[in-house]
Amino acid sequence: MLKPDFKEAKKRTKKEIKVLKNEYVIPEKIKNVGINKKYYIKTYGCQMNEHDSEMISAILEDLKYTKTEDYTCADLIILNTCAIRENAHNKTFGMLGRIKHLKQTKPNLMVGLAGCMSQEESVVNKIISDYKWMDFVFGTHNIHKLPQILKQAIESKQLEVNVLSNEGNVIEGIPSKRASKYKAWVNIMYGCDKFCTYCIVPYTRGKQRSRMKDDIINEINDLIKQGYKEVTLLGQNVNAYGKDFKNISYNMKDLLLDVAKTKIERIRFVTSHPWDFTDEMIDVIAKYDNICNYIHLPVQSGSNRILKLMGRRYTKESYIELYNKIKDKLGENCSITTDIIVGFPGETDDDFNETLKLVNECKFDSAYTFIYSPREGTPAAKMKDDVSLEVKQKRLYQLNEVINKYAKMKNDKLVGKTVPVLLEDVSEKSKSMLAGYTDTMKLVNVKADKKYLGKIVNVKITDAKTWSLDGEINE
Numbered sequence: 001m002l003k004p005d006f007k008e009a010k011k012r013t014k015k016e017i018k019v020l021k022n023e024y025v026i027p028e029k030i031k032n033v034g035i036n037k038k039y040y041i042k043t044y045g046c047q048m049n050e051h052d053s054e055m056i057s058a059i060l061e062d063l064k065y066t067k068t069e070d071y072t073c074a075d076l077i078i079l080n081t082c083a084i085r086e087n088a089h090n091k092t093f094g095m096l097g098r099i100k101h102l103k104q105t106k107p108n109l110m111v112g113l114a115g116c117m118s119q120e121e122s123v124v125n126k127i128i129s130d131y132k133w134m135d136f137v138f139g140t141h142n143i144h145k146l147p148q149i150l151k152q153a154i155e156s157k158q159l160e161v162n163v164l165s166n167e168g169n170v171i172e173g174i175p176s177k178r179a180s181k182y183k184a185w186v187n188i189m190y191g192c193d194k195f196c197t198y199c200i201v202p203y204t205r206g207k208q209r210s211r212m213k214d215d216i217i218n219e220i221n222d223l224i225k226q227g228y229k230e231v232t233l234l235g236q237n238v239n240a241y242g243k244d245f246k247n248i249s250y251n252m253k254d255l256l257l258d259v260a261k262t263k264i265e266r267i268r269f270v271t272s273h274p275w276d277f278t279d280e281m282i283d284v285i286a287k288y289d290n291i292c293n294y295i296h297l298p299v300q301s302g303s304n305r306i307l308k309l310m311g312r313r314y315t316k317e318s319y320i321e322l323y324n325k326i327k328d329k330l331g332e333n334c335s336i337t338t339d340i341i342v343g344f345p346g347e348t349d350d351d352f353n354e355t356l357k358l359v360n361e362c363k364f365d366s367a368y369t370f371i372y373s374p375r376e377g378t379p380a381a382k383m384k385d386d387v388s389l390e391v392k393q394k395r396l397y398q399l400n401e402v403i404n405k406y407a408k409m410k411n412d413k414l415v416g417k418t419v420p421v422l423l424e425d426v427s428e429k430s431k432s433m434l435a436g437y438t439d440t441m442k443l444v445n446v447k448a449d450k451k452y453l454g455k456i457v458n459v460k461i462t463d464a465k466t467w468s469l470d471g472e473i474n475e
């Protein structure tokens, strides 16, 4: 049994990061284990987890499992979990409750836990004591070992816990079953070394480690050959890409430039930490048309006092300066979105008003807003969580009102304009419509024939709502 260890997870040493290319191997004994069997995977959390699930799916399909969207029909269920807030935990445990019932009627059902919750000591201890009926737990560092872990669980018929809490390596060569045929996630780095005081990610994802340029560019060239139109470069702090290289001088600006030169039609990147955003990066984004005019730039709070307690290492003033610089160089039409936490320990009405002031100044295109949730093991969890739930909810509501106002205002400005949209799916609104995103990441529902799927087409915007636009093709 290999249990997670937060003390180990917290360590950052100078140990060399290895790029391992031959680690994904399927043991002969289980290479057909999934024949006539179905798997179900449920993903919680961020884009990184979405992409990890694409890898888990590909591994299971290599083992000949086929996918089902209905967990009650599955022979193997994997929950790829998120630990960022308490409600992510609750969702997972709620689902496990339902699965436990199912397992009572289907004793051969295999159930596994993956993702960031698996990296938490307290979660794994709870699984070991109260969820013995589960079959396996693996973490974010050893997805490529899933065949071996599954084999062990099948053979031992006991709960198999295999979670590493090391700083992590860069594992290449894991297959991926991508959810979309047109846009793809591409990891450029793993882990995080920022240790914002409220955040669990540095403990669940390990040290910041960048993939080698050639591996990233080869992956993107391959995607272009397969017909992909858009890539999103993924990392917790993409702007810090390359900072961990020892003898190579190559950073995010260099990478953006090289990705732009692949001529893939659209390039996005998330998430940008304001701290590492350089002027050179902004220049490259401005210069290349295929780098989207969309920046997700989490601010978290508008109060310098709270930003300091959060360990964010920038001030409200330096954030606004960066914001204005981006707008100046990329143009007013570029869209900037953010993340904000309300109710951080010690947040007063004045602190919260500073956040509202910042939002009124920046007028974000949209924002993800959250109530602070203490995460065990983080420095903020030791601070007094002294804002009542009632006040937290009130602040969240008030903040959302303002955020929504600006989101609608930005969308209204697009009515009557013609903008390129990558049509990627049938619309959730109506089967006769397609849905896609503008270069600035606005959702558009378009009256269009299915032949336009996977194409970037000019769309005239006819109506604006808070979270989406309507449009028609204008060729």
Ligand code: SAH
Pocket: 084, 085, 198, 199, 200, 201, 235, 236, 237, 271, 272, 273, 298, 300, 339, 340, 341, 370, 371, 372, 373, 374, 375
């Ligand atoms: N790496 C990204 C964010 C990753 S987590 C960055 O640094 O910007 C996504 C968002 O979840 C964060 O931006 C933050 O707003 C929110 N979040 C993280 N930890 C949280 C916590 N303990 N409680 C509430 N929200 C949290």
Ligand code: SF4
Pocket: 192, 193, 194, 195, 196, 199, 200, 201, 202, 236, 237, 273
């Ligand atoms: Fe978490 Fe901060 Fe790292 Fe983002 S930068 S993942 S918020 S520790």
Ligand code: F3S
Pocket: 044, 045, 046, 047, 048, 049, 081, 082, 083, 084, 115, 116, 200, 201, 204, 205
């Ligand atoms: Fe959640 Fe882990 Fe992502 S905690 S937000 S799944 S990195």
